Amino acid sequence: MGKTLAEKILSNKSQTDVRAGDIAIAWVDLAFAQDTTGPLTINEFESSFNSLADKDRTVLFLDHAAPSPNCQLSTDHILLRNFAKKTGCLLSDVGEGICHQIVAESMARPGDVIIGADSHTVTAGGLGVFATGMGSSDVAVAMAMGKTWFRVPESVKVIVSGNFQKGVFAKDLILHLIGLIGADGATYQSLEFAGDTIDRMSISERLTVANMSVEAGAKAGLFAADETTRDYLTKQGRSGDYQPISPDADAEYVKTIIIDASTLEPTVSQPHTVDNTALARELKGVRIHQVLIGTCTNGRIEDLAVATSMLKGKKSHPETRLIIAPASRNILLQAIKAGYIQTLVEAGAIILPPGCGACLGLHQGVLGDSEACLSTANRNFKGRMGNPKGFIYLGSPAAAAATAITGEITDPREVL
Amino acid sequence: MLKGKAFKFGDNISTDHIVPGRLAHLRSNLPELAKHVLEDADPTFATRVKAGDFVVGGSNFGLGSSREHAPLVIKMAGVSAILAKSVARIFFRNAINLGLPVLVCDTDKIDDGDTIEVDMEAGTIQDITNGNKVSFKPIPPFMSAILAEGGLIPYIKKYGDFKL
Numbered sequence: 052m053g054k055t056l057a058e059k060i061l062s063n064k065s066q067t068d069v070r071a072g073d074i075a076i077a078w079v080d081l082a083f084a085q086d087t088t089g090p091l092t093i094n095e096f097e098s099s100f101n102s103l104a105d106k107d108r109t110v111l112f113l114d115h116a117a118p119s120p121n122c123q124l125s126t127d128h129i130l131l132r133n134f135a136k137k138t139g140c141l142l143s144d145v146g147e148g149i150c151h152q153i154v155a156e157s158m159a160r161p162g163d164v165i166i167g168a169d170s171h172t173v174t175a176g177g178l179g180v181f182a183t184g185m186g187s188s189d190v191a192v193a194m195a196m197g198k199t200w201f202r203v204p205e206s207v208k209v210i211v212s213g214n215f216q217k218g219v220f221a222k223d224l225i226l227h228l229i230g231l232i233g234a235d236g237a238t239y240q241s242l243e244f245a246g247d248t249i250d251r252m253s254i255s256e257r258l259t260v261a262n263m264s265v266e267a268g269a270k271a272g273l274f275a276a277d278e279t280t281r282d283y284l285t286k287q288g289r290s291g292d293y294q295p296i297s298p299d300a301d302a303e304y305v306k307t308i309i310i311d312a313s314t315l316e317p318t319v320s321q322p323h324t325v326d327n328t329a330l331a332r333e334l335k336g337v338r339i340h341q342v343l344i345g346t347c348t349n350g351r352i353e354d355l356a357v358a359t360s361m362l363k364g365k366k367s368h369p370e371t372r373l374i375i376a377p378a379s380r381n382i383l384l385q386a387i388k389a390g391y392i393q394t395l396v397e398a399g400a401i402i403l404p405p406g407c408g409a410c411l412g413l414h415q416g417v418l419g420d421s422e423a424c425l426s427t428a429n430r431n432f433k434g435r436m437g438n439p440k441g442f443i444y445l446g447s448p449a450a451a452a453a454t455a456i457t458g459e460i461t462d463p464r465e466v467l
Numbered sequence: 468m469l470k471g472k473a474f475k476f477g478d479n480i481s482t483d484h485i486v487p488g489r490l491a492h493l494r495s496n497l498p499e500l501a502k503h504v505l506e507d508a509d510p511t512f513a514t515r516v517k518a519g520d521f522v523v524g525g526s527n528f529g530l531g532s533s534r535e536h537a538p539l540v541i542k543m544a545g546v547s548a549i550l551a552k553s554v555a556r557i558f559f560r561n562a563i564n565l566g567l568p569v570l571v572c573d574t575d576k577i578d579d580g581d582t583i584e585v586d587m588e589a590g591t592i593q594d595i596t597n598g599n600k601v602s603f604k605p606i607p608p609f610m611s612a613i614l615a616e617g618g619l620i621p622y623i624k625k626y627g628d629f630k631l
Contacts, residue, residue, distance in 0.1 A: 088533065123496070185533060188535060188564040188565065268555060412488045412489045413488050417489070430483075433481075434489070
């Protein structure tokens, strides 16, 4: 019997033949933490260990409070910077961008095992990486020992075929899937994506889908590494990091879900759970006070390109704040070069530095009581954007741009 | 035998309900952060919970972030175990890594405010107030070994490695 992507990667990295349900002790190719989980990780590491297994494959990202809004978080940043200086591990300082984006751009290699003290570590699954979020204790141990344990997950195969209609994007696909199977529909399992729609997807789109696999409870969201992956890594100057990886044809799946991409419509998650989905057109008239385009889900150059094309020559609604946060410094630079930033600012946008702050309610873009936001992020839990009295809707960058123009939830096909 | 009062919560209690991102500045001041435990689900919980009590959730308890602070502040509140119909993966692993038991069982049989008794050996939970008895799913052996040592760091300190 053949192997799923999860079984293949974890067998390889544990040097054993493991199957779903087995425990694997696997080598970790990259272990990281960010500024809100890093201090606890470092405290746990220093309580018990003296040295890093591999300083060049250990990273601390300062991205959640970037730049820091208060003295406590600034002091946490000092702790992380000092640890990096002391140990020689990599540091991605304020302004570089969101950990998951930088891991994709510069660090993730197909076939790797990556663990991060951040639940959206699954993002790198878009590049054929077994990547998953863990807590500070697990990451501290992996930093010290270079390995961790996994229960090899059962896999669900998601086969997507057909072409998206105009105005429908990868984000709509993953929101639709989560609505279909629920916020715990893939708990402890790996979602493995296949089909002609997936084969045609750019890496940016694959990262969007992989990023949100955790919102269905999944341990990983995995894509084969193919020619598209090779082209992406080559463009990043990392052609040597490429290796093809795909599941065996006779791999065993606990379930297969078939989705016809051509039937999908722009989809929106309503407060306060991601699986509470509706079609954008069904929510027409819902007043939106703030639109956020960015985050590790949809803050890439392709996302900004869609938003820019829709907002060009238009103005955001006078009673709707339009906030844009490119996911990394590289993306911000590309957006400046392409003229997107000029167009977006002319359309009324507020540009934030690359980072996570607005998405998790840490700073910049905190909602007021009873305010509603349409965000391109991955989570709409109560209190997520800094106020339990706020309401968060999730959608694609196109739905976000359309909504910014009208001030109410809008199907992007009305504006495109 | 663990004995205490049940504090019931609904389905999908997220890590943002337990320790929201807006309190990220308190994460290096754990005693202060712990005063806000589960604040966005029940603002009165932190002042009512006593050592030995239980957090009783519905399905998909602890979904969301990987922040280990979520089970950590629940543990700091003195909670002896979390009971839920189902648990999100990262939260489950984090709680066990901190030595905090998470027991998967039919929590519909337990009422808010009831006194309950957990027999970790027998795998049963007795609701003394309403008379219901439920059994919980055994914790997988590998995690059980970590829990037995009081968490992952003490486990690694003791064995020096993962023991299959």
